[in-house]
Amino acid sequence: MQTTVEPSEIAKFEAMAAEWWDPEGKFKPLHMLNPCRLDYITDQIAGEFDRDLSAQAPLEGLRILDIGCGGGLLCEPMARLGATVVGVDAAARNIPVAQTHAEQSGLEIDYRHTTAEALAEAGEQFDVVLNMEVVEHVADPQDYLDACARLLRPGGLHVCSTINRNPKSFAMAIVGAEYVMRWLPKGTHEWKRFITPDELYGHLRAAGLDPVDRKGFVFNPVTWRWSLSDRDLSVNYVTAALRP
Amino acid sequence: MDNPAPAPICRGMDTDLLIIGGGLNGATLALAAARAGLTSTVIDALPRDTCATPDFDGRSYALANGSVRLLRALGLWEGLADDAQPMNGIRVSDGRVGDASVFLGMDFASAEIEEGPMGHMLEDRFLRRALLDAMDAEPRITPLSKARVTAQDASPRGVTVTLQDGHRLSGLLLIGADGRQSGTATRAGIKRTGWTYRQRALVCAIGHEKPHGGIAHQLFLPSGPLAILPLPGDRSSIVWTEADAQARAIDALSDEDYLTVLRPRFGNFLGDIALAGKRYTYPLGLSLANAFVAPRLALVGDAAHGVHPIAGQGLNAGLRDVAALAHVLDHARRRGEDIASAPVLARYQGWRRFDTATLALATDTFNRLFSNDNALLRAGRDLGMAALNAVPGMRRAFIREAAGLSGDLPDLMRG
Numbered sequence: 275m276q277t278t279v280e281p282s283e284i285a286k287f288e289a290m291a292a293e294w295w296d297p298e299g300k301f302k303p304l305h306m307l308n309p310c311r312l313d314y315i316t317d318q319i320a321g322e323f324d325r326d327l328s329a330q331a332p333l334e335g336l337r338i339l340d341i342g343c344g345g346g347l348l349c350e351p352m353a354r355l356g357a358t359v360v361g362v363d364a365a366a367r368n369i370p371v372a373q374t375h376a377e378q379s380g381l382e383i384d385y386r387h388t389t390a391e392a393l394a395e396a397g398e399q400f401d402v403v404l405n406m407e408v409v410e411h412v413a414d415p416q417d418y419l420d421a422c423a424r425l426l427r428p429g430g431l432h433v434c435s436t437i438n439r440n441p442k443s444f445a446m447a448i449v450g451a452e453y454v455m456r457w458l459p460k461g462t463h464e465w466k467r468f469i470t471p472d473e474l475y476g477h478l479r480a481a482g483l484d485p486v487d488r489k490g491f492v493f494n495p496v497t498w499r500w501s502l503s504d505r506d507l508s509v510n511y512v513t514a515a516l517r518p
Numbered sequence: 519m520d521n522p523a524p525a526p527i528c529r530g531m532d533t534d535l536l537i538i539g540g541g542l543n544g545a546t547l548a549l550a551a552a553r554a555g556l557t558s559t560v561i562d563a564l565p566r567d568t569c570a571t572p573d574f575d576g577r578s579y580a581l582a583n584g585s586v587r588l589l590r591a592l593g594l595w596e597g598l599a600d601d602a603q604p605m606n607g608i609r610v611s612d613g614r615v616g617d618a619s620v621f622l623g624m625d626f627a628s629a630e631i632e633e634g635p636m637g638h639m640l641e642d643r644f645l646r647r648a649l650l651d652a653m654d655a656e657p658r659i660t661p662l663s664k665a666r667v668t669a670q671d672a673s674p675r676g677v678t679v680t681l682q683d684g685h686r687l688s689g690l691l692l693i694g695a696d697g698r699q700s701g702t703a704t705r706a707g708i709k710r711t712g713w714t715y716r717q718r719a720l721v722c723a724i725g726h727e728k729p730h731g732g733i734a735h736q737l738f739l740p741s742g743p744l745a746i747l748p749l750p751g752d753r754s755s756i757v758w759t760e761a762d763a764q765a766r767a768i769d770a771l772s773d774e775d776y777l778t779v780l781r782p783r784f785g786n787f788l789g790d791i792a793l794a795g796k797r798y799t800y801p802l803g804l805s806l807a808n809a810f811v812a813p814r815l816a817l818v819g820d821a822a823h824g825v826h827p828i829a830g831q832g833l834n835a836g837l838r839d840v841a842a843l844a845h846v847l848d849h850a851r852r853r854g855e856d857i858a859s860a861p862v863l864a865r866y867q868g869w870r871r872f873d874t875a876t877l878a879l880a881t882d883t884f885n886r887l888f889s890n891d892n893a894l895l896r897a898g899r900d901l902g903m904a905a906l907n908a909v910p911g912m913r914r915a916f917i918r919e920a921a922g923l924s925g926d927l928p929d930l931m932r933g
Contacts, residue, residue: 297861305861312853327852328555330527351854378674379856380530497926 284374290367291375294345301345303457308347310491310500311406311512315348315433316355318487318514319402322431331356339400339425341390342408346372346383352404353381360384360400362393394421401427405434406512409474410467416477423481426517432483435491435512439468443509471507483515524658526557526690527851533559533660534857536679536689538667538702540564543819543836544695545649549592550844550930552658554851559660559687560653561679563696566663576723576795577642578755580605580734580747582834584931586638588841591930594648601644603750604635606732635732639747639755670705672814677858691847691858692815698805700821706812712805712824717742718765720758721798723749724780727789730754737783744783753794758783759802769799810871811863816843822870841928842869848929869926 297305316327325332334356340348343361345368353359353376361372366387376383390405403425412418419434426432437447444465451457469477475485490503491510526534535551537544540562548558581589581602589595653659662681669680670692677692694702703710735746742759749755758780760768768779773793784791805824810817819836843866850862 295860297864308861309849309853309855309865312855313849316853330525330555333854350856353854354856355854380675 283370287370287374288378290371291345291378294347294371295375301347303451304344304347306493306498307491307500307510310502311348311435312351314489314502314512315404316351318431318433322514322516323401327355333357336401337399338402338404339393339398340404340406341422342406343372343385344368346375346385348404348406349383349385350376350379350381353383354379357402358384360386360393360398362386362388362390364389390418390425391421394424398425399427400425400430402431402433405432407435407437409434410436410463410469415469416480419477419481419483423478423483423517426483428517430517432478432515432517433512434474434478434515435510436474437463437468437510438508439465439470440508443468446509471511471513474513478513478515483517485513485515487514488512524557527555527857531676531689532687533557533689535559535691535693536677536687537561537693537695538679539693539695539697539700539819539821540653540661540663541695541697541819542645542649542833543840544693545653546588546592546837547693547695547818547840547844548659549594549649549652549656550588550840551847552656553592554844554848555658556847556851556857557658557660559662559689561662561665561667561681561687563666564663566650566661574641574643574723574795576721576755576798578723578747578749579640579642579645579833580745581638581640583635583637584841584927585834585837587931588837589648592652594652598640598644598648601750602638602640603748604732605637605639605734605748606635608636608734608736610736610738612738636734639734639749641749667701667705670702670815672706672812677814690814690856693843694815694817694821695819696821698820698824700807700817702815703807703817703821706815708812708817709808710805711808712803714801714803716762717759717802718762718769719800719802720760720765720768721756721800722758722793723753723755723795724791725751725753725794726791727752728787730788737785739783746784746788752788754788756780756784762801765799769797773797810867813860814858816863816866818843838928838931839870841930842866844930845928 293299294301319325319333319336320327323336332355333352336357338352338357338359340352340359340361343349343363346361349359349361349372361383363369369385369387372385403422405422409415409418422432437443448463448465452460452462471488478485488507489512490505490507491500491512492503492506493500526532534556535548535558537548537558537560540560544560548560551558586595589598653661666682667679668682671678672692676688676690678686678688679692680686692702694700696702729752730748732748734748737744741761741764744759745757747755768776771779776797777791777793781791803824807817807822810822818839820832822839823835825832825835846862846866846869847857850857855862
């Protein structure tokens with residue numbers, strides 16, 4: 275991956291970074307969901323690694339991988355909390371964009387254009403792997419989750435979110451988000467690739483991980499906010515699993 | 519040295535929050551932010567020794583329960599409770615100056631909500647002293663007095679202010695807590711919407727012969743509302759609204775003549791009355807900032823919304839801003855977000871703008887409805903009050919709203 279950027283490209287990257295980080299822009303749905311995702315991730319990490327989130331740099335000493343990092347919406351908070359962060363994305367154009375924004379934010383983050391499989395091949399190891407809204411886009415979920423599991427040190431934490439497969443999720447995630455609200459481009463999701471929580475637990479176990487928690491991300495159309503739910507995993511949901 | 523000075527969460531900054539205005543809202547925000555692990559520099563234009571005077575100067579506040587909870591959460595209420603007067607009920611009446619009997623339209627008693635008193639009256643000097651002492655004792659707060667901001671500059675990484683003496687300070691987030699003529703908002707290009715009511719509030723404390731029993735009175739007179747709010751002992755604070763010219767004329771009167779004008783409005787239900795502090799007068803008007811946030815900037819209190827003080831909600835609304843902003847910043851910080859980023863500030867604005875616009879509209883409508891001697895309006899509002907009295911659910915909702923317990927509560931106001 276190149277580390278220097280053509281000056282003529284910088285303005286373009288800055289514009290794209292601004293787009294990623296505009297709460298009212300193209301990535302508005304992600305910004306609305308992000309606090310809820312971060313609450314879950316930080317609580318799971320704090321619980322697993324016994325960290326106090328009100329302390330200074332509470333995640334210091336932890337090496338965290340974010341797969342499908344995009345503009346860095348998860349990487350930057352993790353780095354700000356003191357973690358050593360590697361962000362990877364299969365889309366090459368996201369890398370300089372995320373780098374540009376991290377520099378603007380004064381954060382050091384190792385962004386790379388690569389895949390989970392390639393990192394596992396290279397023998398990289400992490401305390402935490404964040405696998406948010408990716409598994410529903412991969413060709414073979416089991417192969418992919420096997421690679422994610424190999425990236426974890428023993429005792430490491432794997433956080434994975436995706437979309438359930440049922441008539442409601444079809445109505446909400448595809449008809450609602452893509453066609454009615456136009457939150458996502460049409461064709462973003464294929465319903466048959468959605469995974470039920472039980473199927474995901476099965477994949478995680480087959481990859482050698484112990485699933486320990488699952489919660490729903492629930493959107494309230496009145497308050498226009500997402501929250502975590504113990505019961506409602508009918509559309510978006512998140513899981514935590516440990517490598518023994 | 520026992521403890522190193524607390525560091526801001528972002529390395530290379532002088533402080534996390536640069537708070538412009540060290541009044542009640544600015545000071546409370548600095549204390550709330552300190553509890554969330556954030557450091558503040560509080561910049562005030564006034565010299566420090568005029569910020570808290572030991573003698574009673576006639577100023578006091580009707581603190582809603584939400585505000586009391588915030589002060590309790592900040593560890594201040596314990597030291598203030600003995601000097602505060604609980605308000606056990608509010609009696610709302612409609613009347614005309616000099617009428618022998620005042621029509622009592624609406625009685626609210628705190629027994630109707632479970633939380634105890636409906637609010638507390640507290641003198642300005644006690645609250646200000648408590649806040650100044652607490653700021654001094656908090657290592658995360660650096661107060662700067664007699665300092666005036668001449669310029670501010672926001673960048674993607676932080677914000678810088680330049681003081682009159684050329685000194686520059688950097689922080690993550692700038693807070694405008696500098697009142698309804700907020701220079702911080704003006705420098706950020708935030709415009710305001712508002713109007714004046716061509717009315718002034720006359721404010722003073724009075725002593726009276728008979729005990730008030732902890733009951734507050736709101737009298738709606740044709741010239742404007744008169745609020746009588748119980749202070750400890752046989753004293754009350756009054757907020758008396760008159761048309762502009764009338765108010766200026768009354769303000770120019772001697773103390774004795776002032777009381778002569780007040781007596782027929784006040785009535786004699788508390789016996790004879792006398793002044794118990796200085797007299798103040800304020801023009802009434804509404805002034806709303808068109809935005810509560812800008813890049814790396816948030817406005818709180820009157821800088822965001824100066825409302826008509828008819829229902830005593832100015833400070834309470836400001837403290838709600840403070841609690842909401844502290845809540846948003848605390849949660850953002852714990853999840854590793856940039857506390858001054860646009861998504862975080864949008865949460866604060868979304869939370870507070872709806873509340874304050876509702877409050878501004880409600881107080882405005884209330885005032886226009888009641889500052890009137892039109893017979894039809896009088897009949898209409900008396901009927902409205904009777905209806906409000908007759909429906910327990912509505913009464914409770916109204917009391918909870920007045921007590922500041924409705925809506926989505928910030929952590930610090932949950933109690």
